[in-house]
Amino acid sequence: MTADAGRTGAEPLSSVCWCCGVNRDDAELVHLGNHPEVGICVSCARWVQRRARALEDRHSRGVAAHLRALVGSARAAVIARGWHERGRLGAFLRRLDRYLP
Ligand SMILES: [Zn+2]
Numbered sequence: 001m002t003a004d005a006g007r008t009g010a011e012p013l014s015s016v017c018w019c020c021g022v023n024r025d026d027a028e029l030v031h032l033g034n035h036p037e038v039g040i041c042v043s044c045a046r047w048v049q050r051r052a053r054a055l056e057d058r059h060s061r062g063v064a065a066h067l068r069a070l071v072g073s074a075r076a077a078v079i080a081r082g083w084h085e086r087g088r089l090g091a092f093l094r095r096l097d098r099y100l101p
Pocket of ligand 1: 017018021040041042044
């Protein structure tokens with residue numbers, strides 16, 4: 001029996017992000033090429049992209065790689081101190097993070 005049994009097709013298909021577990025409409029998830037059953041939310045996709053970039057940067061000595069490492073260190077420090085969860089400061093930091101590499 002599938003999860004779609006009894007569906008009329010009118011309501012959106014809800015799925016769970018395989019990374020963080022949040023419920024999202026299936027159309028809002030990013031699906032993997034060879035495993036379309038795996039979907040991750042946009043926030044987790046952004047996180048995965050940053051992790052992939054960090055892996056690439058391990059072997060790079062360029063200025064851009066160095067700047068991304070600095071931003072990553074600053075991001076880790078903010079998260080460790082919980083500043084991203086503090087009212088207006090947290091909202092500002094989360095918004096700023098969307099535009100950082
Ligand atoms: Zn997620």
